[in-house]
Amino acid sequence: MPVPPDESALLADFEARIAAGESIEPKDWMPERYRKQLTRMMSQHAHSEIVGMLPEGNWITRAPSLRRKLSLLAKVQDEAGHGLYIYCGTETLGVDRHELNAQLLDGRAKYSSIFNYPTLTWADVGVVGWLVDGAAIVNQTVLAKASYGPYARAMVRICKEENFHKRQGYEVCMVLAKGTPEQKAMVQDAVNRLWWPSLMMFGPSDTNSPNSAELLKWRVKRKTNDELRQRFINLTVPQAIALGITLPDPDLKLNEETGNWEFGEIDWSEFHAVLKGEGPCNHERIAARQKAHDDGAWVRAAATAYAEKQQARKSTVAA
């Protein structure tokens, strides 16, 4: 989009600040495209945290021990906190969270495609922590250096908690992988189902990612989708080897020269189908969020009534 003449100086200043590594704060001037892209990206992230509570929350009542229940409960609560930080961060861009929630419920906003897959066994809780939170860490560590201050600062705290999520998941996998043959088979089965969807979490290849170039230029993103995916794979393959688990990709092999684990073709048609709403759990996830929204109506009504009462009291005192 061409920039109107009076904005070109502002834009030059904005881009110079970003190039100098300064962070952009809510009251600073920013191009509308930057605001729009950030709002889209941050709200998508916040929705992913909240929807991401659902597949694992499903297992809290069925955790195999008190210790497992406590750590899973803590993890799922953390995800609620992550959603709230990021909704607050998104609000600093001038959009109300009621609007963001409405966009999630009516399908205008997206969330990470991985949460549209079911968690079929207890091993899925381990594998989600290991792979999905592991992928989230790779993504979010880089976002902690994003140019928008409120987003970057939220990521610093979130990453610390994600490390705990990944460890609890990996530990669940480790115990099962060293357990009975049936337990080990459960981990293998969960990895077989969740490996490829985890790789899709980084988004389409850079050559097909319409938003990447602009986000990179403005340092909202600091690495490309493909770079992050490769980093995740390089970190994860040795962990799978340590578990004695096979990753479901016959083409996976170490390139001695680059140090990268090369991998097979990702089925992007599956990714696009899931994004379009055709994943195994899309309807269930949105129905659960809609129910939570409806069940919370009395809380919102009570909070509004309370705020009005406080306001009326203040006006009486002032008069």
Ligand SMILES: [Fe+2]
């Ligand atoms: Fe999270």
Ligand SMILES: [Fe+2]
């Ligand atoms: Fe997490």
